[in-house]
Amino acid sequence: MIFIAILIGCILGALIGMNAPMISYTYSSYLAIAVIAALDSVFGGINSVINKNFDLKIFVTGFFGNAILAILLTILGQKLNVDIYLAAIVVFVGRMFINLAMIRRYFVDKWIKAFEERKNRKSKKEEKIEAKTEEN
Numbered sequence: 001m002i003f004i005a006i007l008i009g010c011i012l013g014a015l016i017g018m019n020a021p022m023i024s025y026t027y028s029s030y031l032a033i034a035v036i037a038a039l040d041s042v043f044g045g046i047n048s049v050i051n052k053n054f055d056l057k058i059f060v061t062g063f064f065g066n067a068i069l070a071i072l073l074t075i076l077g078q079k080l081n082v083d084i085y086l087a088a089i090v091v092f093v094g095r096m097f098i099n100l101a102m103i104r105r106y107f108v109d110k111w112i113k114a115f116e117e118r119k120n121r122k123s124k125k126e127e128k129i130e131a132k133t134e135e136n
Contacts, residue, residue, distance in 0.1 A: 002046065002049055006042075006046075029074055029078075029085065030071050030074055030075075033070040033071060033073070033074050033085050033088060033089065034067040034070055034071050036070070036088075036089060036092045036093065036096075037066035037067045037069070037070040037088065037092050038063055038066065038067050039092075039096060040066060040092040040093075040095050040096050040099075041059065041062045041063040041066050041067075042063075043095075043096050043099035043100055043103070044059075044062065044095065044099050045059045045063075046099070046103055047099040047102050047103055050102070050103060050106045066092070069088070070085065070088045070092065073085050073087070073088045074088075
């Protein structure tokens with residue numbers, strides 16, 4: 001169900017993105033860091049759904065909290081003339097890769113188990129067929 005929502009969100013985002021006006025250069029760094037922070041929350045949410053400990057309140061507050069904190073770091077960095085937002089990018093992208101690795105491991109393990117079960121079922125059927133042919 002969550003994957004259907006993600007697919008619908010991606011399609012809507014692509015359609016809106018094609019028809020939306022261009023973001024000015026002044027605000028592009030704010031938007032970029034907010035998107036990275038939001039994606040971190042999305043991958044964390046998917047990971048928590050897989051681990052069966054998803055909480056909508058934590059997800060929503062993390063989603064907006066991370067984005068707002070990242071934007072504030074970008075503003076502070078521009079006022080101080082220091083690229084503080086790079087620290088946020090490193091942290092959020094690092095967490096995204098960790099969450100993506102955990103999601104990938106879950107699905108790889110799931111596919112391997114399904115493959116092994118299918119292989120075991122085939123071998124049991126072959127054993128039954130061999131047993132029947134030996135009886136005859």
